[in-house]
Amino acid sequence: EVQLVESGGGLVPPGGSLRLSCAASGFTFSTYWMHWVRQAPGKGLVWVSRIYTDGSRTNHADSVRGRFTISRDNAKNTLYLQMNSLRADDTAVYYCARGRNCSGASCIYRDAFDIWGQGTVVTVSS
Amino acid sequence: DIQMTQSPSSLSASVGDRVTITCQASQDIINSLNWYHQKPGKAPKLLIYDASNLETGVPSRFSGSGSGTDFTFTISSLQPEDIAIYYCQQYDSLPYTFGQGTKLVIK
Numbered sequence: 001e002v003q004l005v006e007s008g009g010g011l012v013p014p015g016g017s018l019r020l021s022c023a024a025s026g027f028t029f030s031t032y033w034m035h036w037v038r039q040a041p042g043k044g045l046v047w048v049s050r051i052y053t054d055g056s057r058t059n060h061a062d063s064v065r066g067r068f069t070i071s072r073d074n075a076k077n078t079l080y081l082q083m084n085s086l087r088a089d090d091t092a093v094y095y096c097a098r099g100r101n102c103s104g105a106s107c108i109y110r111d112a113f114d115i116w117g118q119g120t121v122v123t124v125s126s
Numbered sequence: 127d128i129q130m131t132q133s134p135s136s137l138s139a140s141v142g143d144r145v146t147i148t149c150q151a152s153q154d155i156i157n158s159l160n161w162y163h164q165k166p167g168k169a170p171k172l173l174i175y176d177a178s179n180l181e182t183g184v185p186s187r188f189s190g191s192g193s194g195t196d197f198t199f200t201i202s203s204l205q206p207e208d209i210a211i212y213y214c215q216q217y218d219s220l221p222y223t224f225g226q227g228t229k230l231v232i233k
Contacts, residue, residue: 035222037170045162045170045213047222061221095169110176111217112160116169 002026002115004096009120016086016124022079022096022117030054030074033099035113036081038092038122048094049081053102064090086124093119128152128216132225138233145201147228149214154194158218161190161199163210164227170213174199206232 008020022034036048049070050059058070069082079096097113129152139145149159157177162170172181174190177197187202201208209232214225 044227045164045215045224047224050220050222059220110179111158112172112175112181113162113170113215114172114175114181116171119169 004098004115004117006094006096006117006120009094009122011123011125012086013126014087014124017082017084018086018122020081020083020094020096020120020122022081024077024079024098027098027115029072029077031103032101033107033111034070034072034079035097035099036070036079037095037097037113037116038090039095039119040089040092043092046092050099051079083122086122088124091122091124093121095119127221128155128219128223130214130216130223130225132212132214132228134228135226136229136231138231139204140233141204141206143204145204145208145230147199147212147214147230149192149197149199149225151195151197151216151218155216155218157193158216159190159192159197160215160217161188162213162215163208164213165210204230204232 003025005023012018035050051070055072067085071080096117098115100111101108131150159177161174164170173184173188178190189200191198211227211229213227
């Protein structure tokens with residue numbers, strides 16, 4: 001079964017740090033871009049970060065750039081999000097999602113979040 | 127950033143009705159548009175990719191159309207299990223952006 005399972009969420013004070021993990025199974029993890037998307041309580045979906053298949057390139061939303069770092073370990077089929085200098089407005093459910101499929105230097109056109117994890121809750125509060 | 131504007135924000139319809147949601151991009155995104163729905167307490171689910179392609183396993187009552195800046199999502203015959211919030215999302219340029227969502231309820 002194709003699956004993504006997040007972990008690592010919790011309650012952290014403002015200014016604190018947290019590392020989220022996303023364990024992938026049922027597909028060839030190393031051939032897919034991976035993403036983090038978050039959803040604040042009662043709000044819509046917001047893209048956070050993206051990482052290429054081999055980790056050579058990453059992108060982050062302006063709101064988290066310089067504070068969050070996306071990374072991956074293809075040997076462990078795991079995606080990470082290191083979150084530093086957390087603020088109250090980072091409070092959200094964080095989802096990992098599978099993105100574009102790439103084989104070597106060739107990627108398909110489609111770039112959709114086709115598999116999502118169940119989400120992990122991050123609460124930033126004193 | 128590309129702004130995605132969905133309408134309506136909420137929609138009440140009866141079982142069997144044809145339902146249409148629109149999504150407008152602030153600039154030309156060709157067909158780089160996906161549609162998702164999200165049921166309460168669940169992760170989003172991909173329904174339509176590249177504006178008009180039905181994701182594998184998704185019922186054929188769902189469809190999408192459009193290109194450039196104007197896109198439409200349609201449910202041909204609303205079913206009770208379609209109650210959810212629907213989102214459009216562009217991937218033409220970073221940052222990926224979502225519409226604000228359309229909450230669909232049964233009348």
